[in-house]
Amino acid sequence: MAQVPRLRTEHGAAPAVPEAKPSYTWIVFVLAVMFFGAAVVLVLAARYLQIDPVWELLAVPFNLAMTGALILFYFLTSSATVDRQVYKVGGAIAGFLVLFTLFYNLSREPFLSESAVIKFAQNPLSKRFLQISDRYDDIGKLKNETLIKIADSAIQNVRTTFDQLAQGTYTVNAEELPTYLLPMIKNAKHSFYATQYVFPEKFWGQYWANQYFEENVKAVKERKVDLLRIFIMAPADGPQQAKVIDDLIQKHVKDGISLRLIDREQYLKSHNNSDDDLQDVLIVDDQLSGFLLLNRFGNFNRVEFSINRDIIDQRKRNFDRLLASSMSYDEWKVSHPSKAQ
Numbered sequence: 001m002a003q004v005p006r007l008r009t010e011h012g013a014a015p016a017v018p019e020a021k022p023s024y025t026w027i028v029f030v031l032a033v034m035f036f037g038a039a040v041v042l043v044l045a046a047r048y049l050q051i052d053p054v055w056e057l058l059a060v061p062f063n064l065a066m067t068g069a070l071i072l073f074y075f076l077t078s079s080a081t082v083d084r085q086v087y088k089v090g091g092a093i094a095g096f097l098v099l100f101t102l103f104y105n106l107s108r109e110p111f112l113s114e115s116a117v118i119k120f121a122q123n124p125l126s127k128r129f130l131q132i133s134d135r136y137d138d139i140g141k142l143k144n145e146t147l148i149k150i151a152d153s154a155i156q157n158v159r160t161t162f163d164q165l166a167q168g169t170y171t172v173n174a175e176e177l178p179t180y181l182l183p184m185i186k187n188a189k190h191s192f193y194a195t196q197y198v199f200p201e202k203f204w205g206q207y208w209a210n211q212y213f214e215e216n217v218k219a220v221k222e223r224k225v226d227l228l229r230i231f232i233m234a235p236a237d238g239p240q241q242a243k244v245i246d247d248l249i250q251k252h253v254k255d256g257i258s259l260r261l262i263d264r265e266q267y268l269k270s271h272n273n274s275d276d277d278l279q280d281v282l283i284v285d286d287q288l289s290g291f292l293l294l295n296r297f298g299n300f301n302r303v304e305f306s307i308n309r310d311i312i313d314q315r316k317r318n319f320d321r322l323l324a325s326s327m328s329y330d331e332w333k334v335s336h337p338s339k340a341q
Helices: 025-044 053-075 091-113 115-122 126-141 145-167 174-187 200-204 209-221 239-254 264-270 309-324 329-335
Strands: 169-173 191-196 226-233 258-263 281-284 288-294 300-306
Touching: 025 053, 126 145, 145 169, 169 174, 174 209, 174 281, 174 288, 174 300, 191 309, 200 209, 200 239, 209 226, 226 239, 226 264, 226 309, 239 258, 258 264, 258 329, 281 309, 288 309
Parallel strands: 191 226, 226 258
Antiparallel strands: 169 300, 191 281, 281 288, 288 300
């Protein structure tokens, strides 16, 4: 019997209703405002935050790129692609690259031109120099050419001094000596060795000599610094020099500052008339040394300071040789009864 085909009726399935997607509009908006605000703050506060320009060039365009990406690809539903044989990236990265390239080319020169300003702002001396700059502006407002030239000269002297200090070996004029010598004795921690030989009245007769000696006493009594001064006594010294040196020795003895003495004539006899070691030297904490320089007339006019290790060691050996040839104050009184008080 022939089979009769059955008619199969299927009811079509109802079309699927798309599920409602949650809206993140407010989150995206907040993120866009946040990134954009961060970029603006970085630009406006660059001088105060003391941020290196390189980080500025990275952070600012990144924040702007994120802002642009959120607006372009969420609110405007835009898209972009960069397609090359070597690489292929999608819309967000393409947007970032475009914005970064534009911002970098526009801002590169202004940011990098401020690198000196940023470097200066990060220097611990910047506040002091800013005060000097303010005073220089005040001097300029006085419109006095003489004062301006004096200020320019002072600034040039500071620069010259810093150039020398940066080399580790530098010289100062006699009138500038307290500017350097007082901080040395005030900051001495372990040892302070010195000799006294040339023109004592020109050193200890200065207006700052009493303050310098008081700092010597403080270093010994308060900080327990090993302070030792060797006096090289020359019989040819005049009455004025003799009085200065005698008074100074008595002050050392009274205040408990260690001293040793050398008779120049006896020293020369025992060293074949060699006076190479008879010099005014200073060694501070074995880290810095000073050496008194004489002009062609034999007068003291400059001092050379150095942190060079070889120079320090050389002057320390010089001091040690003098120390080995010196005598105590009690020994001096016995051998020189007419000179000791």
